[in-house]
Amino acid sequence: MSYFIARQPILDRNQKLFGYELLFRRGFDNFYDQLVPNPDFATVSVISDSLMQVGLNNFSKSNKSFINFTKNLIVDKVPFLMPMKNLVIEVLEDTIVDDNFINCLKELKNKGFLIAIDDFVMQDNLLPILEFASFVKVDFLLLDKSYRKLVIDKYRRDDIKFIAEKVETREDFENALIYGYDYFQGYFFSKPELISGKKIPENKYVYLELIRECSQEFINFNKVEKILSKDLSLTVKLLKYVNSPFFGFRDKITSIKHALVLLGESEISKWLAIISYVNLSDSRSLEVVRFSLFKGKLLELLATESPLLKKYRDKLFLSGLLSNVETLLQKPAKDILDELSISEDIKRAILKEDKNIIYYMLILLDFYEQGRWEEVDTLLNKIKVFSEVFMNCYLQSINWADDIITIH
Numbered sequence: 001m002s003y004f005i006a007r008q009p010i011l012d013r014n015q016k017l018f019g020y021e022l023l024f025r026r027g028f029d030n031f032y033d034q035l036v037p038n039p040d041f042a043t044v045s046v047i048s049d050s051l052m053q054v055g056l057n058n059f060s061k062s063n064k065s066f067i068n069f070t071k072n073l074i075v076d077k078v079p080f081l082m083p084m085k086n087l088v089i090e091v092l093e094d095t096i097v098d099d100n101f102i103n104c105l106k107e108l109k110n111k112g113f114l115i116a117i118d119d120f121v122m123q124d125n126l127l128p129i130l131e132f133a134s135f136v137k138v139d140f141l142l143l144d145k146s147y148r149k150l151v152i153d154k155y156r157r158d159d160i161k162f163i164a165e166k167v168e169t170r171e172d173f174e175n176a177l178i179y180g181y182d183y184f185q186g187y188f189f190s191k192p193e194l195i196s197g198k199k200i201p202e203n204k205y206v207y208l209e210l211i212r213e214c215s216q217e218f219i220n221f222n223k224v225e226k227i228l229s230k231d232l233s234l235t236v237k238l239l240k241y242v243n244s245p246f247f248g249f250r251d252k253i254t255s256i257k258h259a260l261v262l263l264g265e266s267e268i269s270k271w272l273a274i275i276s277y278v279n280l281s282d283s284r285s286l287e288v289v290r291f292s293l294f295k296g297k298l299l300e301l302l303a304t305e306s307p308l309l310k311k312y313r314d315k316l317f318l319s320g321l322l323s324n325v326e327t328l329l330q331k332p333a334k335d336i337l338d339e340l341s342i343s344e345d346i347k348r349a350i351l352k353e354d355k356n357i358i359y360y361m362l363i364l365l366d367f368y369e370q371g372r373w374e375e376v377d378t379l380l381n382k383i384k385v386f387s388e389v390f391m392n393c394y395l396q397s398i399n400w401a402d403d404i405i406t407i408h
Helices: 031-035 039-054 056-060 071-075 099-110 124-132 145-155 170-179 202-214 221-228 232-242 256-263 265-280 283-305 310-322 325-329 333-340 344-350 357-369 373-382 387-407
Strands: 004-012 017-025 064-069 087-091 114-120 135-139 161-165
Touching: 004 283, 017 283, 064 114, 071 087, 071 099, 099 114, 099 124, 114 124, 135 145, 145 161, 145 170, 161 170, 202 221, 202 265, 202 333, 265 283, 265 310, 265 325, 265 387, 283 310, 283 325, 283 357, 283 387, 310 344, 310 357, 325 333, 333 344, 344 357, 357 373, 373 387
Parallel strands: 017 064, 064 087, 087 114, 114 135, 135 161
Antiparallel strands: 004 017
């Protein structure tokens, strides 16, 4: 049985992870909807067959989980089938409110469930349920600046937190901060616009040097050792990684050369790149790092499953890892990639200057995060990977990225 779940981060005012919105789908094909035309029943099946079996915590890691529920599902008390801890029930913007629905929300709130209003733009139909809401998600695409502020001024209460969603640009984010929004969600964080500004601190250049060296076709370990000597903590962190349960070596690895013999150049190169990338971040950027690690690992796993991608395995991992470097360092991606001197096919794919195989795999992940299932299915067919295999890789990548952040 397959399950298809995407997640989009929701961040606090310091850009630290607060929760995820989880997006559900039965599959990439339309056959399920054709057989079961009732969307409410389909959603219940997805929740019961996938989320309840896999576990909510596997997707959100003890953070808040925002899930859309239709009116029918709420009236039918479907939320009571799910674990209450960290669950946030999103009431859809087109919900027609009546007394029975109000009573259902009242019961949920009295039982301790958290309720959010989705895509709020001050619609009359949603005003009666404001008293039950712990979160109000304001659609920034549908409101201009004056109305985005008016929502806060008019409906602010101590027991309501406001989420700016569909935040597309840095200007959107900065304005939302000024207006007083509590949390933020949108493509600015997961699919960033061009950002220029801050210089990279001098102590970060050692990590860029290491990534640059690891991106070469043949890694020069003499150079790597010289780079590592500039920051002893990097060596310590590398040894911590290779001695972790990921590898399960019986004997403790005590040197870079020892690790090289056991793992080989490809694995050592990858782990050095990971350590460097994680260290380029600060505590406010961990969700960007987590997302980048997830993308790199997912592309690497897909390459092992697809006969068409096997020779691109290492390049795909590095491409996924670097795909959000613009947001991480707050410099234009082109400038950063030029500094790294990475291979042209990776650079041109990330910058969307060349529609090569790496570009299409990065686009595949964008399509999945956006819920564009038909495009995802088309690309999976082209690389000869079944949707069930993709989802298994997806889940492995989520857990792997979360574990890397924990180890760091």
